[in-house]
Amino acid sequence: MSIELPTLKPTDYASNQDVRWCPGCGDYSILAQMKKVMAALQTPREKLVFISGIGCSSRFPYYMDTYGLHSIHGRAPAFATGLKAARPDLQVWVITGDGDGLSIGGNHLMHCIRRNVDLNIVLFNNRIYGLTKGQYSPTSRLGAVTKSSPMGVIDNPLYPLSIAIGCEATFVARTVDTNVKHLGDVLQRAAEHQGVSFVEVYQNCVVFNDGAFEYATDRDRKADTTIELQHGKPLIFGTHRDKGIRLRGMEPEVVDLQSGVSEDDLLFHDEKAAEPSLAYLLSRMRYPDFPEPIGVFRAVDRPRYDAELNHQIDAARAKRGPGDLAQLFRSGDTWTVT
Amino acid sequence: MTSTTESVESVPQPAPAKKTLSLDGATIRLAGDSGDGMQLLGTQLTNTSALLGNDVATFPDYPAEIRAPRGTRAGVSGFQVQFSSHDIFTPGDRLDALIAMNPAALVTNLSDLEAGGLLIVNVDSFDAKELRLAQMEHNPLEDGSLEKYQVVRVPMTMLTRNAVEGLGLGVKIADRCRNFFAMGLVYWLYGRDLTPTLRYIHDKFGSKPDIALANERALRAGWNYGETTELFTSNYRVAPARLAAGTYYNIMGNQALAWGLVTAAQLSGKELFLASYPITPASDILHELSRLKHFGVRTFQAEDEIAAVCAAIGASFGGAAAVTSTSGPGVALKAEGMGLAVMLELPLIVVNVQRGGPSTGLPTKTEQADLLQALCGRNGECPLPVLAAASPADCFDVAQEAWRIAVRFMTPVMLLSDGYIANGSEPWRIPDVDQLPRVTIQHPQPLEPGGVFLPYDRDERLARPWALPGTPGLMHRIGGLEKQNRTGTVSYDSDNHEAMVRLRAQKVARVAQDVPLQQVLGPPRGDLLVVSWGGTYGACTTAVQQCLSQGLSVAHAHLRYLHPFPRNLGEILRNYKRVLVPELNLGQLRLLLAATYLVDATGLNKVKGKPFAVSELVDKIKQELALIGG
Numbered sequence: 014m015s016i017e018l019p020t021l022k023p024t025d026y027a028s029n030q031d032v033r034w035c036p037g038c039g040d041y042s043i044l045a046q047m048k049k050v051m052a053a054l055q056t057p058r059e060k061l062v063f064i065s066g067i068g069c070s071s072r073f074p075y076y077m078d079t080y081g082l083h084s085i086h087g088r089a090p091a092f093a094t095g096l097k098a099a100r101p102d103l104q105v106w107v108i109t110g111d112g113d114g115l116s117i118g119g120n121h122l123m124h125c126i127r128r129n130v131d132l133n134i135v136l137f138n139n140r141i142y143g144l145t146k147g148q149y150s151p152t153s154r155l156g157a158v159t160k161s162s163p164m165g166v167i168d169n170p171l172y173p174l175s176i177a178i179g180c181e182a183t184f185v186a187r188t189v190d191t192n193v194k195h196l197g198d199v200l201q202r203a204a205e206h207q208g209v210s211f212v213e214v215y216q217n218c219v220v221f222n223d224g225a226f227e228y229a230t231d232r233d234r235k236a237d238t239t240i241e242l243q244h245g246k247p248l249i250f251g252t253h254r255d256k257g258i259r260l261r262g263m264e265p266e267v268v269d270l271q272s273g274v275s276e277d278d279l280l281f282h283d284e285k286a287a288e289p290s291l292a293y294l295l296s297r298m299r300y301p302d303f304p305e306p307i308g309v310f311r312a313v314d315r316p317r318y319d320a321e322l323n324h325q326i327d328a329a330r331a332k333r334g335p336g337d338l339a340q341l342f343r344s345g346d347t348w349t350v351t
Numbered sequence: 352m353t354s355t356t357e358s359v360e361s362v363p364q365p366a367p368a369k370k371t372l373s374l375d376g377a378t379i380r381l382a383g384d385s386g387d388g389m390q391l392l393g394t395q396l397t398n399t400s401a402l403l404g405n406d407v408a409t410f411p412d413y414p415a416e417i418r419a420p421r422g423t424r425a426g427v428s429g430f431q432v433q434f435s436s437h438d439i440f441t442p443g444d445r446l447d448a449l450i451a452m453n454p455a456a457l458v459t460n461l462s463d464l465e466a467g468g469l470l471i472v473n474v475d476s477f478d479a480k481e482l483r484l485a486q487m488e489h490n491p492l493e494d495g496s497l498e499k500y501q502v503v504r505v506p507m508t509m510l511t512r513n514a515v516e517g518l519g520l521g522v523k524i525a526d527r528c529r530n531f532f533a534m535g536l537v538y539w540l541y542g543r544d545l546t547p548t549l550r551y552i553h554d555k556f557g558s559k560p561d562i563a564l565a566n567e568r569a570l571r572a573g574w575n576y577g578e579t580t581e582l583f584t585s586n587y588r589v590a591p592a593r594l595a596a597g598t599y600y601n602i603m604g605n606q607a608l609a610w611g612l613v614t615a616a617q618l619s620g621k622e623l624f625l626a627s628y629p630i631t632p633a634s635d636i637l638h639e640l641s642r643l644k645h646f647g648v649r650t651f652q653a654e655d656e657i658a659a660v661c662a663a664i665g666a667s668f669g670g671a672a673a674v675t676s677t678s679g680p681g682v683a684l685k686a687e688g689m690g691l692a693v694m695l696e697l698p699l700i701v702v703n704v705q706r707g708g709p710s711t712g713l714p715t716k717t718e719q720a721d722l723l724q725a726l727c728g729r730n731g732e733c734p735l736p737v738l739a740a741a742s743p744a745d746c747f748d749v750a751q752e753a754w755r756i757a758v759r760f761m762t763p764v765m766l767l768s769d770g771y772i773a774n775g776s777e778p779w780r781i782p783d784v785d786q787l788p789r790v791t792i793q794h795p796q797p798l799e800p801g802g803v804f805l806p807y808d809r810d811e812r813l814a815r816p817w818a819l820p821g822t823p824g825l826m827h828r829i830g831g832l833e834k835q836n837r838t839g840t841v842s843y844d845s846d847n848h849e850a851m852v853r854l855r856a857q858k859v860a861r862v863a864q865d866v867p868l869q870q871v872l873g874p875p876r877g878d879l880l881v882v883s884w885g886g887t888y889g890a891c892t893t894a895v896q897q898c899l900s901q902g903l904s905v906a907h908a909h910l911r912y913l914h915p916f917p918r919n920l921g922e923i924l925r926n927y928k929r930v931l932v933p934e935l936n937l938g939q940l941r942l943l944l945a946a947t948y949l950v951d952a953t954g955l956n957k958v959k960g961k962p963f964a965v966s967e968l969v970d971k972i973k974q975e976l977a978l979i980g981g
Binding site for chain 1: 398401595599600613626644648651653657664666671695781824828830831832841
C-alpha cells in the first residue's frame with residue numbers, strides 16, 4: 014500500500030506568528046527563500062529545527078512552523094551541536110548574525126565549524142547591531158560612524174568567510190538578500206551539503222545601516238562589484254563580462270580580457286579543492302579593490318562529528334555488547350560479605 | 352573477588368618470631384612528592400583493605416600543580432585512609448601511622464600524627480639538599496624533635512635500588528619503584544594481601560615487563576624488609592567489618608556519580624548525553640562516562656563551560672538524558688544557560704563538584720561554598736531544585752534522584768558534590784538492578800493535521816509536556832523570552848509575566864511534595880540538633896553517634912534536599928533547644944535556615960580546604976550543650 018503524501022507548499026512552513034522585522038528589512042527575503050527551499054526539498058516540517066541566538070536575525074525560528082529554539086546570545090551553534098549529536102535524524106539550521114555569531118559567539122562558531130557538525134549555519138551580515146539600536150559590530154568597516162563610535166570605528170573588522178575557511182568549513186558560500194534566485198540556490202545547496210554549511214548573507218538593515226551593501230546590490234553596478242563563482246569556470250565579471258581575475262603568485266589581480274589575456278590565463282574556481290587556501294584568497298577579495306565573490310567558495314566532504322560520535326557508539330556496542338548495568342557494577346575488584 | 356593471574360605467587364607469611372597484634376582499625380597517611388605515586392599507593396592500600404573486608408574511607412589530598420617543585424612543601428601529595436573492623440564514615444582525624452617519603456612530607460603532616468604514633472621515614476631522602484628544599488634548618492631525625500613518636504628509619508631508596516638491581520634500569524626509573532617498596536612494607540605491617548596489587552602491577556605495566564618486574568620486586572622487598580628487620584617487633588591485623596550481606600565494591604564519588612547517571616538514563620529508557628569541559632575535581636565524571644559508550648552514552652567535550660551547558664540543553668530538547676558536569680567556576684559560566692533551561696522547562700542535570708573558591712581558589716581542595724550560588728546564582732527569579740550527595744556511594748543514588756525530579760517536573764536540577772567525596776572512596780553494596788527505581792517518561796504522541804499542540808500546557812505537578820522534534824504535528828518554538836502559559840507564545844504582558852514567574856516558582860516548590868520526609872538520627876526532641884548537608888555527612892554523623900553513646904541529648908539531620916527543603920524540616924527544627932549547622936563555608940545553609948524558618952542557629956564554619964575532623968565537631972557539640980546546661 015502506498016501512501017500519497019500531501020505536497021508541502023512554501024506557506025505550509027510559515028508559523029501563525031506575525032513577522033515583526035522592520036518594513037524593508039533584508040530578513041524578509043531570507044525567510045521567504047527559506048520557505049521556498051524547504052518546499053522544493055519537501056523536507057518534513059517535524060524534521061526541521063531552527064536554532065538561533067539573540068538579535069534581529071534570531072527571531073527567525075518563531076516564523077517557521079517547524080521545531081525551533083530561540084536560545085541565548087551567541088550560543089546557538091552549541092545548542093545545535095548538542096541536538097544534532099543526540100538526534101542525527103533531524104535537519105538543524107543555525108540562524109545568526111554578525112554580532113551574535115562573530116562577537117559574543119565567535120568561539121562556538123569556530124568550534125562547531127572545525128568539528129564539521131552536520132548543521133546549516135546562516136549568518137545574516139548587516140555590519141551593525143540592530144536590536145540594540147545601532148552600535149558597530151565586528152564586521153563594521155573601519156571609520157564607520159555609529160552610536161557607539163561617533164568618531165569612527167577603530168576596530169579592524171572580521172570577514173565571516175575568512176573565519177569559516179580558516180576553521181576549514183566544508184561548505185562555505187556567500188549570497189545577497191536582494192538576489193533572491195541566488196539566495197534560494199545557495200540555501201538549497203547548503204541544505205543538501207553533508208557536514209557544516211556556512212552561508213553569509215549580505216543583509217540590509219534599513220534603519221541603522223541602510224545601503225551598507227548598495228555597491229553589491231545596485232542594479233547598474235553589481236556586475237562590476239561582485240563576481241559569481243561557478244565550479245570549474247574561470248573568474249569573469251563585468252557588465253560586458255570583459256574582466257577577469259588572474260593569479261600572480263599568491264596575489265589575485267584584475268585583468269582586462271580585451272588586452273590580450275585569454276580565459277585560460279584566469280583563475281578557475283574549484284570548490285572541491287581539498288586545500289582551502291584558494292577559497293581563503295577569494296574570501297579576501299574586497300570591494301573596492303576587487304569584485305566580491307558570491308556563490309559557493311568551498312564544498313568538500315569530510316567526516317562529520319555527529320556521524321562519527323554515533324559510529325563510536327555503534328562500534329562500542331558491537332565490540333562489548335549493549336551496556337549491562339549488573340555487569341558494569343561488578344567490573345572492578347569486588348568482595349562478598351555473607 | 353576475581354581470580355588471580357597465574358604469574359602471582361602466594362603471599363609470604365610473617366615469621367613466627369614476631370607478634371601479631373589485633374587492632375579495631377587504623378588511620379594511615381602516605382605522604383611524598385607529587386608525582387611520587389602516593390595517590391596510587393593509597394588507592395592500592397584502600398582497595399586491598401576493602402577486599403579483606405574492612406570498612407574503608409579515604410581522603411586524597413594533592414596540590415594543584417601536576418609536578419610542583421620537587422622536594423618542596425608545596426609539592427607534597429598525601430593520601431589518608433582509615434580501615435576498620437566496624438562501620439566508619441570518615442577517613443579518620445588523627446593518624447596512627449605516617450609514612451613520609453621526604454622531609455617536606457614529614458614537616459607538613461607531622462602535626463596530625465598521634466603521640467606515640469608510628470612514623471616511617473625514607474631516611475635516604477633526609478640529606479642536606481632535601482632539607483633545604485623543605486626549608487628545614489635541622490634534620491628532625493637528629494635533633495630529638497621526634498621523640499614522642501615511634502620513628503622507623505628505612506633506607507628506602509637504597510633498598511629499592513638493591514631490589515631492582517640487575518634489571519638494567521637507570522637510577523631514575525629504579526627510584527620510581529620506591530612507592531611500591533613503601534607499599535610492601537605497609538602491607539606487611541597491617542597484614543594486607545599482596546595479591547591484588549601484584550595483579551594490578553601486571554595489568555598496568557603488562558606492556559613493559561621490566562617495569563612490572565621492578566615494581567613487583569620493590570613491593571616484595573618492602574614486605575620482606577618488614578618481616579626481617581629488627582626495627583619492627585610486631586605487626587597488626589584488622590579484622591573484617593560486619594557489613595550487611597552483599598557484594599561490595601570500593602567506589603569513588605565521581606565514579607558513583609557517573610554510574611548513577613548511566614543507571615538513571617538506562618532505567619528511564621533514555622540515552623545519556625554528557626557535555627562537559629575539563630575542570631578539577633569534576634573531570635573524572637567525563638572520563639568515566641566517555642568509556643561507557645556501549646550504554647549509548649554520548650560524551651561531548653565542549654570548547655568551554657558555556658558550550659557544555661548549551662549543548663546539553665540542545666540534547667535535552669532532542670530527548671536525551673542530558674547532563675553537564677563541572678565545578679564552581681564552571682557553574683558561574685553556565686548561569687545564563689541554566690536560566691534558559693528554567694525558561695524552556697526542559698530536564699537537565701547540572702553537576703557541581705565543589706572546590707575551594709572564590710574564582711580559581713583552591714582547585715584540588717574541598718569546600719561547600721557554592722550553595723548560595725546553586726540557589727541564587729542566576730538573573731531573575733530563577734528557581735531550580737538543588738540536591739547534595741552525602742558520601743562517595745551516595746552519589747550513585749542522588750544522581751538517579753536528580754534525574755527523577757528533572758523529568759517529573761521538567762526542570763533543570765543542580766546536583767552538588769564536592770572534592771572530598773568526589774575523590775574519596777568507600778565500600779558500596781552493589782544494588783540489584785531490578786530493585787532500582789525506574790522513572791517512566793511519556794512523550795506526547797503525534798497529532799493529526801489541524802490538531803492543536805500546547806507546549807506549555809501543564810500536568811498536576813505543573814510540568815509541561817516534553818515534545819520531541821521529529822514528532823509530526825507537535826512543531827513548536829521555545830526560547831528565553833517570557834511566554835504565555837499553555838501556548839508558549841512570546842508575551843510581554845506584565846500580568847502574564849508575574850503569573851509565569853510565580854508558576855515556575857510554585858512548580859519547583861511542589862518538588863517538596865514528591866520527596867521523602869527529613870529523617871533524624873537520635874531523639875526526635877532534645878537539646879541540640881546538628882543540621883548538615885553534603886560531604887560533611889560522615890564527620891557529622893560520627894560525631895553525633897559518639898555524643899549519643901555518651902548519653903548526650905543531640906540529634907542529627909543531614910539534608911539531601913536543599914531546595915526546596917523537605918516539608919517537615921521546620922517542624923523538626925522547633926523540636927530542639929539549639930541548632931548547630933557545621934559547614935565548610937561561612938554559614939550558607941545557616942543563612943537559608945534562618946531566612947526560611949527564623950531559626951537562630953549557630954554555625955561551625957571552616958574554610959581550610961579540608962574536611963571536618965570528628966573531634967572538632969564533638970567539641971563544638973559539647974560547647975553548645977554546655978550553653979543549655981548552664
